[in-house]
Structure formats: structure tokens, C-alpha cells
Amino acid sequence: MSGADQARHAAAARAGLSIVVPVYNEAAGLARLHADLIELARHLQGRRALSCEVVYVDDGSNDGTLAVARALPAAGLDVQVVSLSRNFGKEAALLAGLDHARLGAVVFMDGDGQHPPALIETLVAHWLDDDCDVVYTAKAHRSNESLTRRIAVKAFYLLLNWGVRTKIPEDAGDFRLLSPRAARALRQLPERNRFFKGLASWIGFRQKRIDYDPAPRSGGRSTWNFRSLMGLSLNGLTSFSLAPLRIATMLGLLLAALALLYGGEIVYETVVYGESVPGYPSVFVGVMVLGGVQLIMLGVLGEYIGKVLFEIKGRPVYFVAEHELKHDAKRDTKLDVTMHDAAE
Ligand code: UDP
Ligand code: MG
Numbered sequence: 333m334s335g336a337d338q339a340r341h342a343a344a345a346r347a348g349l350s351i352v353v354p355v356y357n358e359a360a361g362l363a364r365l366h367a368d369l370i371e372l373a374r375h376l377q378g379r380r381a382l383s384c385e386v387v388y389v390d391d392g393s394n395d396g397t398l399a400v401a402r403a404l405p406a407a408g409l410d411v412q413v414v415s416l417s418r419n420f421g422k423e424a425a426l427l428a429g430l431d432h433a434r435l436g437a438v439v440f441m442d443g444d445g446q447h448p449p450a451l452i453e454t455l456v457a458h459w460l461d462d463d464c465d466v467v468y469t470a471k472a473h474r475s476n477e478s479l480t481r482r483i484a485v486k487a488f489y490l491l492l493n494w495g496v497r498t499k500i501p502e503d504a505g506d507f508r509l510l511s512p513r514a515a516r517a518l519r520q521l522p523e524r525n526r527f528f529k530g531l532a533s534w535i536g537f538r539q540k541r542i543d544y545d546p547a548p549r550s551g552g553r554s555t556w557n558f559r560s561l562m563g564l565s566l567n568g569l570t571s572f573s574l575a576p577l578r579i580a581t582m583l584g585l586l587l588a589a590l591a592l593l594y595g596g597e598i599v600y601e602t603v604v605y606g607e608s609v610p611g612y613p614s615v616f617v618g619v620m621v622l623g624g625v626q627l628i629m630l631g632v633l634g635e636y637i638g639k640v641l642f643e644i645k646g647r648p649v650y651f652v653a654e655h656e657l658k659h660d661a662k663r664d665t666k667l668d669v670t671m672h673d674a675a676e
Pocket of ligand 1: 353354355356357358391419420421422425441442443444446
């Protein structure tokens with residue numbers, strides 16, 4: 333490593349690393365995760381002089397997760413516990429974590445043990461050694477998922493990325509690292525309706541993909557079901573792409589063209605052969621098709637209008653009920669933290 337490289341490296345490491353963990357009813361596995369994070373923080377401190385903090389965002393759990401999180405020791409890293417006033421959903425919890433993260437770089441990871449803490453070291457290496465800004469992880473394969481789910485995922489990303497310049501990578505998860513400047517960029521995005529995977533790739537900078545095998549959940553169960561996944565997909569789609577509206581336009585054009593051809597044929601047959609086309613069934617089918625398509629497209633329009641209403645109301649994305657910060661007991665000097673908003 334050259335001297336300049338070393339200086340740059342040291343400057344980046346001085347910024348520190350905040351690890352944001354949204355937790356919703358994860359009391360069972362939290363102590364285990366924290367022990368792993370402590371070990372990781374010690375390792376990073378020793379090898380790279382990188383200071384860490386962890387920000388647990390309790391998303392209105394009702395199983396004692398908050399009490400468990402509060403009791404976690406700040407040894408080798410600072411610990412913040414942010415508790416939201418109710419369950420706001422994972423995307424809101426991630427934003428709360430991002431807002432409270434005090435150090436330069438930010439890692440987002442799940443609190444259910446599916447995101448291996450050991451992988452953070454790899455993410456950090458790509459940030460510090462290769463100058464990557466957004467290091468995101470993707471499932472190496474989906475062979476353990478059902479065929480219908482895989483097809484649905486494919487269709488979702490096809491629609492999402494249709495005709496847009498900044499494609500959102502397929503299969504990317506929420507487990508990712510953002511360099512200080514990428515985290516700053518993400519903080520500047522004003523929208524309330526957050527789709528983190530999309531936003532983190534939309535901001536640009538140097539992006540890097542890492543494949544990994546997610547572990548099974550350490551305890552509890554996934555809160556996602558078919559309905560909430562549909563909700564998230566629709567949300568992602570309508571916040572990121574105008575494809576559904578474009579499809580409406582194209583479908584309209586196609587139907588109009590078909591109607592024109594069919595109308596032409598009717599006129600032709602009446603004039604040339606003198607046949608009057610029997611009307612009732614064809615009219616019926618036509619009305620049904622048109623009515624159905626129009627209702628669907630009204631629904632699509634409604635989704636977008638709802639989104640506009642939601643943004644215009646400008647409500648906060650979450651409320652913090654309690655916030656606690658524990659400084660690392662063993663470190664003699666407090667972290668030299670320049671709060672991000674103070675720095676800007
Ligand atoms: N989570 C959250 N709020 C919620 C639902 C989930 O903060 O309303 C957290 C959850 O505790 C976990 C992460 O988000 O740390 C991922 O959730 P889950 O494991 O249910 O999702 P999956 O891994 O199935 O995508
Ligand atoms: Mg999970």
C-alpha cells in the first residue's frame with residue numbers, strides 16, 4: 333500500500349461504522365447476535381482501527397425485545413437503542429436507524445440471524461480497500477424457494493426495471509454497507525415512502541455486489557406473508573417506476589386498434605355482402621373487456637394518487653418513544669462524533 337493509500341484508508345476508518353439493526357419481536361436471538369457483533373467490533377478495531385456502534389431499532393415489539401436490547405452491554409462498541417412508538421414496518425425502522433447512526437459508514441442488517449455478522453468484514457474490506465460506496469448482498473441462489481415465488485420475483489423485477497436507466501439489481505437484499513458519502517446521499521432523499529433497496533441503488537456511486545447464502549432464522553418467524561409481500565412489491569413498483577401507467581397507455585392503444593379493425597370488418601361485411609353482423613354477444617364481450625381494463629387502470633392510477641397524497645401530507649415516517657445511548661465502557665476517549673446534521 334502506498335503512503336497516500338494508507339492516509340486515505342486511515343481517514344476513512346476514522347469515520348467509523350454504524351450498524352443498524354431493525355428488530356421486531358426478536359427477543360430470542362438478540363443476545364446471540366450482539367455477542368457476534370461485539371466480537372466483530374473488536375476485530376475491526378484491532379485490524380483496521382475502525383470504531384463501531386450498533387443501533388437497535390425496536391419497531392414496536394410486544395415480546396420483551398426492548399428490555400433485552402436495553403440490557404445488552406456496550407463492550408467494544410457503542411450501543412444505541414431506539415424504540416419506536418408502535419410498529420411502523422421495516423422500512424420505517426431502517427430510516428429511524430439511518431437517522432440515529434452517528435458514525436460515517438452505515439451497515440444495515442436484519443436482527444433475526446439471517447445476515448451473518450462475519451460478512452460485515454467483507455463489506456468493510458470492499459469499502460476501505462476497493463473504495464466501493466454501496467456494497468450490497470444478494471442471495472446466491474433461490475433454489476430453496478417455490479417456483480411460483482421465483483416466477484413472481486422475476487416478473488416483479490422485469491416490470492420494475494422496464495425502460496429505466498438505473499436498474500435495481502435483482503435479488504439484492506437489505507443487508508448492505510454504505511460509505512459515508514453514500515449514507516449522506518441516502519439521508520438527503522426526502523420521500524416518506526421508502527423502498528431502501530431501490531433508493532440505495534438509485535443514488536449511484538460505486539456499487540458492488542456480494543453473493544451469500546442467507547442463514548435460516550435464529551428464532552421467531554418471518555413477518556412477511558403473501559399480502560405484505562404484495563404490498564411491498566406494489567409499493568416498490570409505484571415508487572420507482574411508471575411502467576404500470578405506460579402499460580395502461582399501451583393497452584389502450586392496442587384495444588383501440590383492435591376495435592378499429594373489427595369495426596372496419598363489420599362495415600365491410602355489411603356494405604359488400606349485405607350481411608348484418610349478429611350483435612349481442614360481441615357487444616357483451618367488448619363491454620366486459622373494456623370495463624375490466626378500465627377498472628384495473630383506474631386502480632393503478634389510484635395507487636399513484638394515493639402515493640402523492642401520502643407524500644403531500646408530510647407526516648413523519650416514525651415516532652421515537654425512547655432513545656438510549658451507551659458509550660463503550662472500555663474505551664477511555666469518547667468517539668469523536670461529528671453528528672451528520674451538524675457537519676452539513
Ligand atoms: N422487522 C421490523 N419491523 C417489522 C417487520 C420486521 O423491524 O414490522 C425486522 C425484523 O425484526 C428483522 C428484519 O426486519 O430483523 C427482517 O424481517 P423478517 O425476518 O421478518 O423478513 P425476511 O427475512 O423474511 O425478509
Ligand atoms: Mg428474516
